[in-house]
Amino acid sequence: MKKPSAIYLDNAASSWPKPDETWQAMEHFMRSVGANPGRSGHRLSIEAGRILLEARDALAELFGIDDPLRIVFTRNATESLNLVIYGILRPGEHCVTTSMEHNSVMRPLRALEQKGLEVTTVSCSSQGELDPQKIEKAIKKNTRLIVTTHASNIVGTLMPVDEVSEIARSHDIPFCIDAAQTAGAYPIDIEAMNIDLLVFTGHKSLYGPQGTGGLYIREGLEKKLEPLMRGGTGSRSESQEQPNFMPDKYESGTPNTVGIAGLEAGTRFCLEQGIAHIRAKEEGLTHMLIEGLGSIPGVTLYGCGDEKRQVAICSFTVRDLSPSEITMQLDEEFGIMSRPGLHCAPIAHQTIGTSPHGTVRLSAGYFTTDEEIAVAIEAVTKIAARSHNQG
Amino acid sequence: MAKDKQANSYSVVLFHSTSGALMAEKLLKKEGIAYKIIPVPRNLSSDCGVCLRFSRQDESLVRKALAEKVEFQSICNL
Known part of the structure; x- marks a missing residue:
């Protein structure tokens, strides 16, 4: 493929x-x-x-x-x-x-x-x-x-x-x-x-x-x-x-x-x-996302923070930046496809405390590679640092 | 003479849906029972679906193969 x-x-x-x-x-x-x-x-x-x-x-x-x-x-x-x-x-x-x-x-x-x-x-x-x-x-x-x-x-x-x-x-x-x-x-x-x-x-x-x-x-x-x-x-x-x-x-x-x-x-x-194999791979990718996004200054990561208790979906916000701005920068500058906003689940955003602006969501799949996750974490790091310097 | 006649006679098994008929097809194939998928004969039912035709002498084998695996409407002689 x-x-x-x-x-x-x-x-x-x-x-x-x-x-x-x-x-x-x-x-x-x-x-x-x-x-x-x-x-x-x-x-x-x-x-x-x-x-x-x-x-x-x-x-x-x-x-x-x-x-x-x-x-x-x-x-x-x-x-x-x-x-x-x-x-x-x-x-x-x-x-x-x-x-x-x-x-x-x-x-x-x-x-x-x-x-x-x-x-x-x-x-x-x-x-x-x-x-x-x-x-x-x-x-x-x-x-x-x-x-x-x-x-x-x-x-x-x-x-x-x-x-x-x-x-x-x-x-x-x-x-x-x-x-x-x-x-x-x-x-x-x-x-x-x-x-x-x-x-x-x-x-x-x-x-x-x-x-x-x-x-x-x-x-x-x-x-x-x-x-x-x-x-x-x-x-x-x-x-x-x-x-x-x-x-x-x-x-x-x-x-x-x-x-x-x-x-x-x-x-x-x-x-x-095999579902066990797919799951193991996605747990690994999720672990990278949690560790990587969770340690960027100015980034707030939501969810349970445990790849064993979740699927390969991570939501985050960056201080002072709107989710749609981050998604646009990820796409235009880094070629990374993410999804901003409320993800058709306004009640869930109220629950996690991110309403009404929502979050940026990164979601991996079976074909996602470790390298791609690393590039994404690097990109979010740059976007967050830049916003902090400007602020 | 009577035995020959039975050997050349066919029966059909009718299902509620095409999905049922095609599920039954897989079971008959697995058991090595000869069958043919044919449109449901109008004199048996007004359904526009298909049914499975088999040699009448195989009826007990067919019933056994389908038992508790796929629900069928009825088995009729042709």
């Missing part, structure tokens, strides 16, 4: 570059298959259908899911979260979430709040850490869903999802994990972790293209979960009612088969490299 000339440290938004296998699988679909899956019996349609099934198989293997048909494809984690939140919760019911969530959780919840949903947002520490006991205390008689991120998209802090899932199970409340920042980068086992609903995106650590994502639904929960959209599925075509079986209940309309072909290849890449 040709390494790009830019130093790309915005992997928490979209991973890049991708493994060659990802775009090769997409090219193969576009050139040689192209048909609509599950809509006819001809060989190309069947081949397209096989691509969807192979992608479900790869994801099922990665997450320890017995039945690959329990996985539904969506456009992204946001659509999966909307499907869960709008599909389960009704006015008068109650939902528990945390103060580290992305707007893909908060905005649907706030919209439903206007229609009579009760929402409890459990406070996390300024390092982004969640005390699971607070989740238990927030549970009420009418609590119908607990939804938390698996790792913060701002500071990378991992949530105690094992403890939360035990609490949810003991109260018989479905637990939804937003694994946008962890799927492919951190071990996830549906059975060992007792996960009811797992939301993932394809274009981050699963190394698929944008426009792909999905949702795992535990057996039985599909009876409580309304679909977000209804329409043609290629099945039960005589009926004007939506099918009630998996995955068709939640997969109306022609899917993003070309994207899912790439998602399958990206997921298989993760399986081949």
